[in-house]
Amino acid sequence: MATEDPQAQYFENNPAPKQLRKHEALVREFIEYHISTNPETRIVLVTSGGTTVPLENQTVRFIDNFSAGTRGATSAEYFVRAGYAVIFLHREYSLLPYSRHYSHSTNCFLDFMEGSAGGDVVVRQEYQMKMKQVLEEYQYAKKNRLLLMLPYVTVNEYLFELRSLATLLQPVGSRALFYLAAAVSDFFIPRDRMEEHKIQSSTVENGKKTGNGTQLVINLDPVPKFLSTLVHSWASRESMIVSFKLETDPNLLVSKAEQALHKYGHDLVIGNLLTTRKWEVVFVRTGEERWVRVPKAKRSRSVSGIEELVGRADKKKDAAKKDEVDL
Numbered sequence: 001m002a003t004e005d006p007q008a009q010y011f012e013n014n015p016a017p018k019q020l021r022k023h024e025a026l027v028r029e030f031i032e033y034h035i036s037t038n039p040e041t042r043i044v045l046v047t048s049g050g051t052t053v054p055l056e057n058q059t060v061r062f063i064d065n066f067s068a069g070t071r072g073a074t075s076a077e078y079f080v081r082a083g084y085a086v087i088f089l090h091r092e093y094s095l096l097p098y099s100r101h102y103s104h105s106t107n108c109f110l111d112f113m114e115g116s117a118g119g120d121v122v123v124r125q126e127y128q129m130k131m132k133q134v135l136e137e138y139q140y141a142k143k144n145r146l147l148l149m150l151p152y153v154t155v156n157e158y159l160f161e162l163r164s165l166a167t168l169l170q171p172v173g174s175r176a177l178f179y180l181a182a183a184v185s186d187f188f189i190p191r192d193r194m195e196e197h198k199i200q201s202s203t204v205e206n207g208k209k210t211g212n213g214t215q216l217v218i219n220l221d222p223v224p225k226f227l228s229t230l231v232h233s234w235a236s237r238e239s240m241i242v243s244f245k246l247e248t249d250p251n252l253l254v255s256k257a258e259q260a261l262h263k264y265g266h267d268l269v270i271g272n273l274l275t276t277r278k279w280e281v282v283f284v285r286t287g288e289e290r291w292v293r294v295p296k297a298k299r300s301r302s303v304s305g306i307e308e309l310v311g312r313a314d315k316k317k318d319a320a321k322k323d324e325v326d327l
């Protein structure tokens with residue numbers, strides 16, 4: 001008998017991603033490796049990038065949520081530096097930790113190279129120090145297996161992956177942290193209402209072309225509110241769960257973050273505005289609002305607010321050990 005629960009209905013009525021089983025095996029092995037290597041290892045699931053809502057099953061058109069992946073990729077680097085093992089669930093082709101410094105679109109790596117007198121290709125002198133630092137951090141993360149990269153594209157893939165990963169992370173308990181920076185769709189087209197083939201912009205009837213310039217009317221359903229299920233069912237109660245709230249209207253940001261915190265009962269909402277997201281975030285907890293800003297002089301560096309967060313996670317973990325959780 002079909003269940004009434006919209007969450008369960010969602011997962012019954014929509015197909016699991018093809019790569020889910022493979023990703024689950026990778027995450028299982030990643031967790032087992034770190035727990036066996038160091039039982040105290042903290043593991044963070046960082047989600048990063050936008051999610052798409054396909055308009056056709058053989059997708060030509062889709063609705064996307066804004067995110068370049070900077071927040072997630074920057075934060076993943078900070079987490080590795082802070083000693084976390086990072087599962088990076090990211091939108092395929094969005095910015096990645098380390099390579100984000102030399103991404104194809106903004107800082108093409110070829111701009112940092114030159115031919116040497118001896119005919120070799122080398123990094124230009126002025127970029128040596130920075131690239132050496134990024135390369136060393138990247139190699140450290142790889143050598144110690146501190147970064148597991150899992151790509152997704154659609155909101156459906158994202159939801160199935162998040163449910164599986166949260167369940168696999170349950171045994172990690174208070175050493176698990178969820179850092180949900182992905183820009184997740186709030187609306188989608190259920191599989192049974194989705195066109196199979198590319199939606200035609202015009203039709204031909206009796207040999208005559210019709211329908212030029214007709215409107216495309218799309219009916220979207222709300223994506224089930226998964227954050228509540230993550231907090232109360234999928235994830236261990238001892239884990240720390242941080243979500244991000246994105247707004248464009250400064251007058252709404254803190255109140256909407258507080259509403260999310262109250263509605264889902266998780267640990268922290270990091271609020272940010274589309275226009276200032278790179279240099280300021282607000283940490284919202286029950287009864288507290290704390291702005292973290294990058295000084296104007298340093299605004300080329302992306303803020304992640306991670307120092308504050310890592311500090312809090314340590315505090316929660318330590319407090320949890322003493323059975324008094326006061327984040």
Ligand SMILES: CC(C)(COP(=O)(O)O)[C@@H](O)C(=O)NCCC(=O)N[C@@H](CSSC[C@H](N)C(=O)O)C(=O)O
Nearest residue numbers: 067068069070071181183184225226227244245246
């Ligand atoms: C996407 C950005 C702004 C980063 O940008 P890039 O650096 O360019 O990647 C990120 O900081 C962020 O706000 N991420 C969260 C955005 C988001 O979708 N937040 C949702 C909450 S998570 S989706 C939760 C779902 N709707 C539910 O209620 O269960 C919201 O604001 O509502």
